[in-house]
Amino acid sequence: xxxxxxxxxxxxxxxxxxxxxxxxxxxxxxxxxxxxxxxxxxxxxxxxxxxxxxxxxxxxxxxxxxxxxxxxxxxxxxxxxxxxxxxxxxxxxxxxxxxxxxxxxxxxxxxxxxxxxxxxxxxxxxxxxxxxxxxxxxxxxxxxxxxxxxxxxxxxxxxxxxxxxxxxxxxxxxxxxxxxxxxxxxxxxxxxxxxxxxxxxxxxxxxxxxxxxxxxxxxxxxxxxxxxxxxxxxxxxxxxxxxxxxxxxxxxxxxxxxxxxxxxxxx
Numbered sequence: 220x221x222x223x224x225x226x227x228x229x230x231x232x233x234x235x236x237x238x239x240x241x242x243x244x245x246x247x248x249x250x251x252x253x254x255x256x257x258x259x260x261x262x263x264x265x266x267x268x269x270x271x272x273x274x275x276x277x278x279x280x281x282x283x284x285x286x287x288x289x290x291x292x293x294x295x296x297x298x299x300x301x302x303x304x305x306x307x308x309x310x311x312x313x314x315x316x317x318x319x320x321x322x323x324x325x326x327x328x329x330x331x332x333x334x335x336x337x338x339x340x341x342x343x344x345x346x347x348x349x350x351x352x353x354x355x356x357x358x359x360x361x362x363x364x365x366x367x368x369x370x371x372x373x374x375x376x377x378x379x380x381x382x383x384x385x386x387x388x389x390x391x392x393x394x395x396x397x398x399x400x401x402x403x404x405x406x407x408x409x410x411x412x413x414x415x416x417x418x419x420x421x422x423x424x425x426x427x428x429x430x431x432x433x434x435x436x437x438x439x440x441x442x443x444x445x446x447x448x449x450x451x452x453x454x455x456x457x458x459x460x461x462x463x464x465x466x467x468x469x470x471x472x473x474x475x476x477x478x479x480x481x482x483x484x485x486x
Contacts, residue, residue: 221476222250222353222390224269227262235261237389250352250390251336251440267309269355269390270334272443275302276432277330277359279374281447282420288455297423297431302359302445303379310387310478314360316464317380318485324363325462325482328448329406329414329470331399332357332386333425339438347429350438353392354399356470356478357445358385360462363454385470385480386443396474399425403473404449409466416449 221237235243236256243261248254250270279298280286286293308314316322336352359378366377396402399418406414423431428444453460462468466482 220256220392220395222246222269222392223263223388224267225261225263226265226267228264232267233261235263265309266311266388268307268386269388270386270441270443271307272304272334273439273441275304275306275384275443275445276438277302277378277445278423278428278447281422282416282449283422284416284420284450285448285452286422288450288452293422297428299432300374300378302375302384305381306379306384308382308385308480310385311480312385313382313481313483314358314385314462314468315380315382315483315485316462317362320365320369322362322365322380323461324454324459326361326363326453327406327408327413327462327468328359328361328452329404329472330357330359330445330448331402331404331418331425331472333399333429333444333446334390335429335438335440335442335444336393337440339429339433339442341435342429342433344426344430347426348393350429351393351425352440353390354396354472354475355386355390356388356472356475357443358468358470358478358480359445359448360384363461385478387478388476391475402475403471405471406451407469407471408460408462413453413460414449414451416451418446420449421447
């Protein structure tokens with residue numbers, strides 16, 4: 220099932236089921252519990268991010284070719300950082316380049332987002348996918364100066380500006396994506412393909428990440444895991460390519476869809 224979250228004409232927020240023809244029907248129940256397709260047409264006035272995460276856990280340097288283009292060794296353990304939930308952005312809404320702090324090196328990163336569906340603690344790799352509600356397209360927008368030079372050695376400052384975590388356009392339930400390591404993933408900037416690879420290049424696959432992240436740690440329903448980006452990021456290009464006002468960027472993942480956002484400057 221492809222689950223969407225939307226606002227209707229009266230401003231109320233609901234979940235829906237996206238149909239093959241592009242229409243949607245309203246869902247009844249709790250997506251973290253029992254839910255069903257009502258069959259009633261959904262009044263989708265605005266498409267929203269498919270969930271509001273409880274936490275956003277992110278993995279850096281998790282594609283072999285991306286680590287290589289960065290000139291860094293493959294990590295021994297997953298490289299964990301976090302984004303503020305306030306970084307969330309809806310499909311179609313703008314990525315806003317901040318003005319309060321000087322931001323001239325804003326980069327794109329397509330990522331597979333994994334959404335945890337039930338509380339997860341000390342889970343084994345063998346059982347890990349039983350805890351996954353579904354998958355979504357995610358964009359780990361990254362301001363490279365603040366990531367590398369302005370964060371005191373931590374990545375969070377450059378990764379967690381408002382609007383720097385678009386996700387969507389839908390959540391595809393795990394029964395429809397049985398192998399998250401076999402998906403094509405790409406970034407298209409202003410019509411030009413910048414990243415185009417497969418999730419099988421992950422250094423740590425999805426089940427390994429869930430085992431590692433849940434070790435001694437409670438992952439709550441609604442936890443969003445960003446699983447890393449393939450090679451081709453703007454900072455690694457010669458010359459570098461960074462996002463600027465007027466750009467349009469699309470993250471596409473096989474079996475999920477296209478997450479499209481314009482880029483604007485903060486007023």
